[in-house]
Amino acid sequence: MKKKDIEFRRVTYLRGPNIWTYRPVLEAWVDIGELEDYPSNTLPGFYERLTAWLPGLIEHHCGVGYRGGFLERLRDGTWAGHILEHVAIELQNLAGLQTAFGKARQTCERGVYKVVVRARNEQVGRAALEAGRQLLMAAINDQVFDVPSTVEHLRNLVDDHHLGPSTACIVEAAAERRIPSIRLTDGNLVQLGYGNRQRRIWTAETDRTSAIAEGISSEKDLTKQLLSACGVPVPEGQVVESPAAAWEAAEDIGVPVVVKPSDANHGRGVSLELMTQADVESAYGVADAEGSEVIVERYIRGDEHRLLVVGGKLAAAARGESLWITGDGTSTVVQLIDSQLNSDPRRGEAEEFPLETIVLEREPAMRLLLERQGMQADSVPAVDQKLLVQRNGNVAIDCTKDVHPEVAYMATLAARIVGLDIAGVDLVTEDVSRPLAETRGAIVEVNAGPGLLMHLKPAQGEAQPVGEAIVRHLFPEEEDAGRIPIAGISGRRNTTLIARLLAWLLQLSGRHVGLACQDGLFLDSRQIEHSPHAHWQGGQRLLMNRTIDTAVMEHSSAGILGEGLAYDRCLLGIVTDVSGEDELAEFFVQEIDQVYNVLRTQVDVVLPNGFAVLNAGDARVAEMASLCDGETLFYASDAAAPAIAAHRDNGGRAVLLRDGNVLLAQGGEDTALAKLSHFPLARDADDITVEALLAAIAGAWALGVSPDLIRAGVETYTPATTAAR
Template identity: 65%
Template sequence: MKKAIEFLRTTYLRGPNIWTYRPVIEAWVDLGELEDFPSNTLPGFFERLTGMLPGLIEHHCGVGERGGFLERLQEGTWMGHIMEHVAIELNNLAGLQTGFGQTRSTPVRGVYKVAVRARNEQVGRAAIVAARDIVMAAINDQPFDIDHTVQQLRDLVDDHHLGPSTACIVAAATERRIPHIRLNEGNLVQLGHGKAQRRIWTAETDRTSAIAEGISSDKDLTKSLLKSVGVPVPEGEVVDSPEAAWAAAEDIGLPVVVKPTDGNHGRGVSMDLKTREDVEKAFEFAARHGSEVMVERCIPGVEHRLLVVGGKVAAAARGETAWVVADGVATLRALVDAQINSDPRRGTTELHPLARLNLDDDTAIRNELARQGYTPDSVPAAGQRVLIQRNGNVAFECTPEVHPEVAAMVGLAARTVGLDIAGVDVVAEDISKPLHAQGAAIVEVNAGPGLLMHLRPANGEPRPVGAAIIDHLFPADASGRIPLVGVTGSTGTTRVARLISSLLLMAGRHVGLACRDGLFLDRRRIDAGDASRWDAGQRILINRKIDTAVFEHHPAGILGDGLPYDRCQVGVVTDADGLAGLADWHVVEPDHLYKVLRTQVDVVDESGLAVLHAAEPMLVEMADLCDGAVVLYALDGQLPALAAHRADGGRVLFAREGQIVLADGAQEQIIAPLPGESDTGDAAGTLAAVAVATYFGVSPALIAAGLEAGLGMSRA
C-alpha cells in the first residue's frame, strides 16, 4: 500500500501565464515514496489505469501520435505526469474539452508542478483531486467509481460553467479573437474591453431594449403591432373567464388556441380546441401560467421557431407532434416509454435535443389525452393512433427550407417589436412557401430565445448561431479591443506605468491605470491599494469609458494569477533583477525568471510592440519571441545590442548629451530633453515610457512638456 500523493498548493491561473495563454490549474504535488516508483515498476498499474480510463489511448503526449501517452506509461513515467493526463481525460469526459497539460520538476526532490488547462475553475480543481485519487486507486489495486466521479464533474459543469447558449456565443467571439470577461456566476458576459465592449446575457444583448422585451411579453400588444405592419397573425382576443373564453371561441370560429398573454416556452398553451369543455379547461390551465388569457384562431400546420439576429434569419427549427400506436395491451404510459422516450435523442439534460415526456407531470399532455377520452393508464384498442403531444419538440433543423418571403416577414416582425435578437414562432404547413399563400401566421415574438434547438438539433447539422450573434454585435472590422499596455519587471515599474499613463492622458486618451500606487481612471484615483494584481486589472477592463489601459505586473502576480488580459498592444519589460523575491515559487534560476518575464512578451499582438531594456542581455533574447515589432532602449547608445537592432532596421531609444534620441535604423530624431534624474534606473524607465508614447503617436512637444512637468514621477 503506497501513501497518497500530497497536494502542497493548488492555484487557478486565470490569465496568460508561464504555461500557456489560457487559464490553467497549477497543482504542486509531493510524490513522497512514489518518486522511486515510476509507472513501469508497479505490476498491473498500466492495466488497471487504462481499464478505468480507456480514453487515455487518444492522448498523444510527447510522442506526437495516438497512443503516445500509453507508450510513455509502459516505458515508465512519474505520477505527476500521469495525474496530468488523468485530469485532462476527466475534463474531456465532463464535457470541457482540453488537450493541454505540462508537468515539471522543482528543486525539491519528489515535488512537481502539474498544470492542466481549466475552462472552469471549480471543475478544474475537482478534476485534479480526482486524478490523484484515481492514480492512487490504480497503484494500490483498489476499486474506484469512475462513472460517479464523471457525473460529479458534469454536475459542476452544470452549476458553474457557462450555459451552452452563452458558451457558443463566447466560442464564436474567441474564434474572432474577441476577448470576454464573465461578469457574474451566471451567463452575463462582457465581450471586448473598455469602450469597445458589448455585453450579452445568454441571447440578450446590450442592444436588447427593455421596451422591446415588454412588448414581446404582451402577446396581445405584439399581435396588434404586427397586424398594423402587414404581418399575418391569428385573430384573437383577451378574455377574463371560462365563459368569456367560450364566447370568444364561438366568435372566432373553432378550432381555437387558448394561451397566457405573457407566457413563454409553450407553457399553459392548449391547441386545436373544439368543444366548450375543452376551452373552459384550457382557460384554467392558461390562467395558472400567466396574468391574462388569450383565445385565438388555431392556425393549421406545424410549429416553427425562427431565430432572427439583426433582422436576418440565422436558423430555423421545426416541431413535430408526438404519437403512439396502441397494441391493445400496454397502457399509454408504457407506450410513451417504449415508442417515444426510448429515442436516444430524448433525455433530461441539455445534451439531448428532445425532452423525455412525463405523463404525470405535464398538464398539457394530460389535457390532450383527456380531450381524446384517455388517461395515462388507459389501454387503447390495438392499432389506435393516439396523439400525446401537439406542440413542442421544436428541434428539427429546417433552415435551408425557409422561403425568402417568410424570412423577410419574420425579420419585419422582430424589427416591429424592436428586438435585435428574437425567436419568432411561425405556424405553417410548409415553411418553404409564403405565409399568406397557406393561411399561415406568426403567433409569437420572443425575447431572449433559446439557442439549443439550433446548436443540438434532433436532425441535421448545428447552425452557427453564435457566430451570427457575434457578427451582429461586432462588424467585420471590429475587434472589441482597446490598446493595452503591460509593464513588468522588478525595478521602477510603477513609475514607468504611471509615466506612460500620464503621457497618453496628455494626448487626449481616456486611460485606465492599474499599478501598485492604486487604480486610476484618467487622473482620478479610485482605489489606493495595490492594484497590480489580476482582479484590479479586470476592473479596468470592464470600464466603458476608457479607450486605453496600462497595467503594472510584478513577476509574483504573473506566477500567482496570470495576466488579466489575453493579448496586449504593448509589452514592456524593464529588468531581470527580481529573482531573489521569487524563491517561494521555486523560481531560483535565471532561466526560471526568463520564463516568467517572457509571458509579457508572448502576449503582444501581431500589430503590437515589445519594449525591452537592452542593457539586460536576457531581455534582448526575448525579442525573437515577440509576434509584433520590438523597440530596444538603453541609456548607452553604443550598446552592441542597440547597434545590431538598428542595423536590422529596428527602432531604438537612447540618451545622448542629455537628449532622448529615437532611431529608426539609420534615421535619428531628438524627442525631448532627458530629465536630470539621479537614479539611472529612473532615467532608463523614462526611455521605456517615451518609447510607448511615440508608438501611440504622442508628439515630441507633448512628451517634452510632460517630462518637464514631472508627470508620473511622484506617488499620488
C-alpha cells in the first residue's frame, strides 16, 4: 500500500554556530506521518532499492561509529526522519559538496522530527533535502526515481551558487588556520577575518592587488615594454591594426611569428609558428575577433608554462602540451576530436575540470591551424594521419619541482615589475629546468587574477597547496587568525544593558567598538540604526565593518535557535540565566534542560584564550563552566553562592557583591572596586539590574580593562551617555 508523503513543516538555515554544531546547517521539521509506524525493516524491498540508488551510503558510519553503520541501522529498523538525514547528506556528497554531519531528533509531537544536515551552501542544501524526500518516498513506494539527473541538477546548483574552486580552496585553507570567512556577495568576493583585521579576496585577487598593476597586465604590449626595460627576456613584438601591418611586422621581426589578441584568455585567438603572409593575415582576423588589440611577436620554441607567483614567491608551476588526433580513415575531424580528446575525463564545461571541452565551432584559431594542414571540420583524415589541433591553452601538467631557480627568479621579478601580489606568469621554454638564457625562452604574459584550478587539479602530477600560499601571503604570521575581540551576551536578564555598558567600558579603554543589541546598531557609541539588531544579520554587519577592532553582540535564545550566532568563535561569552522555556514553544522547546542546551552554545564557542562570564547565582549557568575551552569568571550578587568557593579555591576570578561593595576577587584575594551606591545604575535598582552591572564589570575585567577605568566608566554611565554620542 502506498504510504503518504512526508511533509516539511519548516526548513531553516542556521548560518552560524547553533545547538547542533559550530557550522552552518539546515534544520528541517519533518512530519513523517504514518511512517512512524513503519520503520525501515518493515518496508518490503526498501533496503535494496535505496542502497542500489545510493551505494555510497555504505560509507556512512552513523552513530554506530564504523563503515556500514548506517546500513546496519537500516536493516535493523530505523525511521524515515533518520533516513532522510543520510540521503540528503549523500546527495550533497555526490554533487561535490562533501559533508558527513547530520542529526535526527524526535520532537514532543509524535511523528515529527528535527532533521539536521550540514549545508555548505543554502541553495544546494535545500535542493538536496527536497530531492532526498522525493527519493525516499520513491524507494518506500517502489516507484521510479532518476538519481543521475537529480545529481546533475544538484551539481549545476553547485556551479551556480557555490564558491568557485579557486576561491573555495583559499577559504578552505583559511579555515585550516582557524581564520573565519564571510561571503560578501553571491559571487566570489569573500572576507577573511573580522573587523579591522580582515582581508578580502576575489578569486585569486586580493585587497593588496593594485588596480594600476591590473591595468598594466591587461596591456600586453606595455607589460612587455616594462619587463624588457628591466632585463626580463620577452619576445620582440608590435601592436598592429590591419592584416597588412601584421605581415609587415612579421617581416621586421622575422618568421616564424605569433599573432594574438592583447587580452588573450585560455589561448583563444592565438596562432603560433606562422611562416607565410597568408597565414599571418588570416591569423590577424582570428585575433581581432577577440575584441582587443592585435600583437605580432617573435615565435619562441618550446612549451607554454604557467608559473603562479604569490607574494613574491613561486607557489606552483604547470606545463602545457600540444593536442593531436590520429585519423582512422572514416571519422571526421570533429568526430576524432570528440572520441580522442573530449573523451578525456579531465575535460568538461564546468569550472571543476582542469581542461576545457574542445568545440571547434568556437575556436577559430584551431580551425586556422587545421586549414594550414589542409583540413576542415568535416574532413576525413587518412588512417594513421596525425593532425595538430592545438599548441597552447592546455596548461595542466604540474612541473613545480622542475622549475630552475633562475626561471623562478625571473617569474617573481616579472610579477614585481608589473606590481601584482598574485600573478600568473606565462613563459615559453623547451626546458623549464634550465635558465631561460640557455633555452632562448621568454616570458610572454603576466596575468592578474590567475586561475588556480590547473594547480589544484592538474591533469598530471601533484596538486599544489596554492590556497595555503595565498592565505600565508595575506596572514604571514602563523598565529594571526584575522580575529578581533568579540563579546557575546546570551540569556533573558538585562542582556541589552550588559551589552551597552560593556561596549561603553571597552570604548573608554581606547577601542573602536561595534555594538549590535535590542536598542539598535552602534559604532563607537554612535547609534546608526534604531531598530533591534540582536540577530545574525546585525552581527554580520558589524564584522564586515573595517573600522571596528572590538564587537559586542546580544543574543536571544530564539535568535540562536532560528539563525545561529553571527560569528564562529568569540573571546568573551556571557550567560545570565537559564530560563524562558515558555517563550520557546514554537521551537519545540518545553523543558529547562532544552533551554540549557540552547544557551550553552554561547560558552561552546569561546576560544581557548577567551573567557566565559557566568552568573554563579544560577546553578544551571554555573554548570556551563566545565564546557568552556578558556577561563571562567563568575559574578554573583551573593558572595556565598555555592559555585564561588570552589572556583576561588582553584585560583579562579569572580566579581562579587559583599556588604554593599563591588569586589574583584581572584583566588583568596579581594580587591574593592567601589561602593555599589557610587554607581548611578545601581541606585534604587532591583537585583537583576545589579547582576547586569556585575556581569558587565566582569566582562570588561576579563578583556583587560583596568579596574580604575572600569570604576570611572560605570560611575559615568547612563543609557543617555551613549545615545547622545
